[in-house]
Amino acid sequence: MNLSVSSVFITLVITLLMIFLFYLILFNKKLIFLLRSDLLIILSFIIIIRLLFPVEWSFTITLPFSWIMNPLQSFLDHKIFDNFSVLSLLLIIWMIGCGIQVFRFIIQLKKINNVFGVLDKTAIKKKVSDYLDVDHQFDYPVWFANGIPFPMILGFKKIILVPNIDLEKNEFKHVILHEIEHLKHHDNLIKLFLNILLIIYWWFPPVHWLCNKIQLVLEMRVDKKVTNGLSDLKVAEYADTLLKVQKALSSRKNMTFNQLGVSSTFYINDGSSTLYYRIMYLLNRNYKKSTNALLILIILLVPLISNCIVLEPYIAPSVDEYSSTSANDLENGFILKHSDGSYSLYINGSMETISEPDSDLLSQYPIITE
Template sequence: MSTALILLFELFITQKKLIRFLRMDIMILLAIVIILRLFLPFEYAFTITIPFPWVMNYVRDFLKFEIYASFTVLNLLCLIWCIGIIVQFIRYIQNIKKCNLIFCILKSRSIHKCVGDYIETSPKYNYSVWFTDEIDSPMVIGLKKVIFLPIMEFKDSEIQDIIKHETQHIKNHDNWIKQVVNLIKIIYWWFPPVYWFSKKIQLALEMRVDQQVTKNYSKTQLVCYTNVLIILKKFMIENSHTIANTLPVSSSFFIGDDENVLSYRINYLLNSNYRKNTNWLLLFLILLLPFTTNSIVFEAYTPPPIDNYTTKPADSVKESFILKHADGTYSLFIEGKFEKIDDINDELYSNLPIINETED
């Protein structure tokens, strides 16, 4: 189900024909649904289990296969999963250290300004704005509430648009959202779709901010805004010597752009009907997805070994027991008769007492 939701997210946000009709509130809500679905992979009280032996029985048997003694395939996979989590967490800490190193270097090589120097804002949102020639695009690194801008010639309106955009990222807590996605990648390091999702969430966050910043813009102002994106894209292509390339850090650790992201943003702004609001009923239905996808669970199923087992009176079941023979085989005693048991590990026998044949 998570794979299906992620593929749906990928389809919506990468197909240019679909982008024209996208509403970013839908995309962000779908992203939240995916995150909830991955963090809460549980059955609920209302979950319906459906026997699906054609697939699930083979999966169950494979996971229960004993590699050595009582060490099963499931034990091995869980061990590999835990080791992978530890490795991914160590890499995460290393990337945080790289981000802090980059931040410290840029701090000493930047011209320090603040948001209030360029646009009107409340003291609460008067974030620091640092100009440096060590980066090739505007960005916010890690969880620091500092806006980094490359040193290049901007018109007043252009720099105001850029600062509004980066300020909105911080207001939206997009840096925290990306760290939540990083946490999902640590837990589900073996699950390829989470890496697709991680790449596309960057695009969704950027497009949402574009929508928020330009919501009340005229057509002329919107064209000017997209022109800023084109200027930034050209600047990125011409500058590949930045510190971000010298000390590479995954884009999931900072808020910034690459060339493909900029291209999609421009296409989205000029060709979509993004200013229209999505019907609240549709948003509500999307919000229900993580619960509805957990409402049905497929499980393994093995029929009882005795044809009329399920029709026995309750008293006869209570009086039943398992007899362990001296040769190591087992028999089920029910209704005054013994029936041979082929698989003693079957869950059907889990609650029955076992009596050794040698006992009275």
């Protein structure tokens, strides 16, 4: 693996195109119903992996692309003073920004611990098995408290947090099943990777756009899992539960979270900002149940193929850097010295790879440097 300006550049270009595709599918009603959320989940995963490994591989092919890469390389190599280049300045700014983001990340972890410290003293503590028949491995703790703004998974603890609101038994079952699906699919760990991306790419706005909307896709996927196999009537009841929860919580002041300042990048929630798209997606669930596997494969090939290519600056050598010889001297044959140091002997149109030529060959054939 090799990290370079060129490998980072191609990663940013391909990522920008994939994020644009992500937004196009998500917010186009025809496309989201045609392609479904499973494609967006896979596309999100590919984008995250691509951003975490912006490198050249051993199989990567280098292509000269002087139109863009030459001006870019010249700009980055420009000396501000002595041997201090623009690239050096940008690297320092990037590292300072990363340091600030790491500091904020640590502060948020401390705030989350403070939230759990408060809830540990004030919350009513139950388990999933108190309300549902579930396998032992999914018998997560369920905490109830007034300070919880909406049903959620906070940080990296497998605890379901639920606000104190009046729900019927079936409605409460919907809420618990929803949060269980988040934990089953490790959505809290996906949030961790998103925070890592925000630390590294704090300067790249498209990453912020992506992280902001992955929350919606995670909710859509969980809604699909919870309602899988249910009748249209049961799906409508589930959607009604979502609306009822939002209505019950809309007038509340979320004192615990507002006072402690926990960032939304650290929790999986059922907030109102995603509700419209989730219900619209649910009520059109029979339009197409899953994305065509071939279409998924074609879309996934784009970022994978991009790993095989890297664009590099190119400047043609000046004339005096080429070696030349008379055409008459080449009629009987010549020795070609390749750029990697190897040699080939050309005689009467045929080629033979040779080791470093000895004095006898040198006396018979001219050498041309590649």
